[in-house]
Amino acid sequence: MKTSAESSKHAQNLSNLRHSTAHLLAHAVTELYPDTLLTIGPVTDEGFFYDFLPTTNFKEEELAIIEARMHEIAARALPITQEEISKKEAQKLFADNPYKLELIENITDEMVGISRQGDFFDLCRGGHVANTKNIKHFKLTATSGSYWRADKTKQALQRISGTAFESQQELDEYEQLKKDAILYDHRRLGKQMDLFSISDLAAGFPFFHPKGCAVLNTMIAYMRGLQRKHHYQEVLTPVMMSDELWKTSGHYYFYKDNMYFADLEDASYAIKPMNCPGSILIYASRPRSYRELPLRMSEFGHVVRRELSGVLHGLMRVRGFTQDDAHTYCTKDQLEDQIINIIKIIKEMIQKFDIKNMHFAIATKPATKYIGSDELWDTATNALKTALERVGEPYRIKEGEGAFYGPKIEVGIQDSMKRFWQCSTVQVDFSLPERFDIHYITKEGTKERPIMIHQANFGSLERFFGILVEHYKGNFPFWLAPVQARVLPITDAQRTYAQKLYEDLYACGYRVEIDTSGDPLSGQIKSAQEEKIPLMIVIGKKEEEAKTVTLRHRDGKQEMGLDYQALLCRFEELQR
Numbered sequence: 001m002k003t004s005a006e007s008s009k010h011a012q013n014l015s016n017l018r019h020s021t022a023h024l025l026a027h028a029v030t031e032l033y034p035d036t037l038l039t040i041g042p043v044t045d046e047g048f049f050y051d052f053l054p055t056t057n058f059k060e061e062e063l064a065i066i067e068a069r070m071h072e073i074a075a076r077a078l079p080i081t082q083e084e085i086s087k088k089e090a091q092k093l094f095a096d097n098p099y100k101l102e103l104i105e106n107i108t109d110e111m112v113g114i115s116r117q118g119d120f121f122d123l124c125r126g127g128h129v130a131n132t133k134n135i136k137h138f139k140l141t142a143t144s145g146s147y148w149r150a151d152k153t154k155q156a157l158q159r160i161s162g163t164a165f166e167s168q169q170e171l172d173e174y175e176q177l178k179k180d181a182i183l184y185d186h187r188r189l190g191k192q193m194d195l196f197s198i199s200d201l202a203a204g205f206p207f208f209h210p211k212g213c214a215v216l217n218t219m220i221a222y223m224r225g226l227q228r229k230h231h232y233q234e235v236l237t238p239v240m241m242s243d244e245l246w247k248t249s250g251h252y253y254f255y256k257d258n259m260y261f262a263d264l265e266d267a268s269y270a271i272k273p274m275n276c277p278g279s280i281l282i283y284a285s286r287p288r289s290y291r292e293l294p295l296r297m298s299e300f301g302h303v304v305r306r307e308l309s310g311v312l313h314g315l316m317r318v319r320g321f322t323q324d325d326a327h328t329y330c331t332k333d334q335l336e337d338q339i340i341n342i343i344k345i346i347k348e349m350i351q352k353f354d355i356k357n358m359h360f361a362i363a364t365k366p367a368t369k370y371i372g373s374d375e376l377w378d379t380a381t382n383a384l385k386t387a388l389e390r391v392g393e394p395y396r397i398k399e400g401e402g403a404f405y406g407p408k409i410e411v412g413i414q415d416s417m418k419r420f421w422q423c424s425t426v427q428v429d430f431s432l433p434e435r436f437d438i439h440y441i442t443k444e445g446t447k448e449r450p451i452m453i454h455q456a457n458f459g460s461l462e463r464f465f466g467i468l469v470e471h472y473k474g475n476f477p478f479w480l481a482p483v484q485a486r487v488l489p490i491t492d493a494q495r496t497y498a499q500k501l502y503e504d505l506y507a508c509g510y511r512v513e514i515d516t517s518g519d520p521l522s523g524q525i526k527s528a529q530e531e532k533i534p535l536m537i538v539i540g541k542k543e544e545e546a547k548t549v550t551l552r553h554r555d556g557k558q559e560m561g562l563d564y565q566a567l568l569c570r571f572e573e574l575q576r
């Protein structure tokens with residue numbers, strides 16, 4: 001384990017290296033294409049890029065040439081130096097480059113930083129490796145279009161992106177993860193494994209095929225079990241509700257641009273973008289006593305949100321999706337413990353899906369679009385902070401990124417390809433209970449306002465499904481797999497025994513299939529492996545005579561001579 005001082009030192013070194021590699025890229029481009037104008041070249045999360053204005057656009061195949069020149073320059077072992085010069089001198093130095101001149105113009109200091117290596121120089125605030133020979137392990141990854149100042153109305157530029165690491169091993173690992181991300185893209189696997197599809201006739205609204213639906217239903221069954229264990233009660237609320245409701249909730253004023261509306265007779269209705277107001281109507285349907293609190297209502301609610309077609313992306317960004325949404329109504333005294341309990345539920349859920357790393361953030365009050373007093377926002381934000389501190393989870397603050405009705409905890413999970421995805425959220429809300437004027441009757445017989453906690457564990461079921469497809473690279477664990485096992489009869493002589501076994505397992509509720517292709521065993525195994533089925537139940541003459549099976553795992557491991565009871569025991573173990 002690295003200490004935080006060591007890891008911030010490491011991050012700084014990596015950032016210096018990548019920044020220096022961006023200079024090296026600009027240096028190589030300047031030598032190869034002398035008429036190219038340089039603009040900016042910042043470090044990014046994954047590496048760096050440099051935006052150029054070349055005389056003709058770069059082609060993908062030119063990256064290798066540029067990369068070769070970069071290695072050549074690096075090998076010249078040029079010291080990288082940094083100096084401060086006056087603005088006037090800098091303007092002289094960059095007299096032919098309007099972009100650099102604009103950057104210099106915007107520098108508030110009198111002095112301007114310049115870095116030099118050999119005869120190459122660039123505008124720069126510093127933070128380099130000492131010598132070009134220290135830049136060894138890098139890769140140019142892409143060329144794409146961009147705009148000066150990221151503004152579409154300004155000059156179109158050409159971006160070259162790349163990355164650099166301190167060791168070849170880290171670079172190799174990075175490249176492998178990039179290849180994997182393409183290979184195991186959920187859209188590609190979704191098609192290959194026949195899990196889901198998206199039609200042009202319903203852009204942003206996915207279709208789940210039988211196998212995808214089997215996984216989705218297993219996720220729902222798991223979540224129902226988890227919610228039941230923690231005393232949530234499931235509800236269902238309508239898909240469309242009157243504008244009046246959305247005006248009361250504030251969505252009509254703060255979220256309207258994301259909503260679809262339709263006329264029903266003489267009233268305007270909205271398709272729900274969130275489930276919360278529906279839940280409140282159930283709470284408000286009759287008087288509530290303090291004895292009922294905390295009251296936890298969960299819902300698998302299908303919501304629809306307006307998204308531009310250009311941003312839609314497989315299952316990751318859609319227009320219609322199902323939230324595993326829950327709302328807890330509680331007293332002020334119960335608030336902190338309830339949040340802690342919710343954090344524990346989320347952690348339990350994340351571990352179930354073999355996810356090792358997660359991190360927490362608190363998103364605070366938006367700058368302009370919000371409801372409720374500053375005092376309520378502070379109380380809610382502090383409750384979230386205290387709860388995370390009590391469970392011992394570090395968190396970072398995302399300033400101004402809360403929902404319009406309250407601050408939230410956002411949970412990021414790291415998948416097997418080391419990418420972070422935001423999934424679960426927990427929000428504290430004093431505003432909606434006030435807007436809907438809901439109460440409970442206290443022990444003393446007085447009326448009090450409950451606090452509402454919004455909670456989504458998966459977040460969007462469809463998106464979490466997409467993340468899981470990629471995280472598992474299609475190799476779902478037994479309990480979650482679309483097809484858990486396939487019976488493989490070696491010859492037709494074993495077909496009756498195989499069929500009986502298949503029917504028994506099917507009757508036990510397992511998702512099993514039988515291979516009816518008549519192919520030789522090697523072919524049957526190959527196709528089961530291609531379909532990423534966790535277990536193969538092989539039946540030959542020997543097995544039939546002994547009334548046993550050979551159990552072959554996806555990874556090639558075999559267990560021989562299992563009788564039916566032993567087979568069922570293995571299934572039950574793996575199902576947990």
Ligand SMILES: [Zn+2]
Nearest residue numbers: 115124125126
């Ligand atoms: Zn620099």
Ligand SMILES: [Zn+2]
Nearest residue numbers: 275276454455
């Ligand atoms: Zn909600």
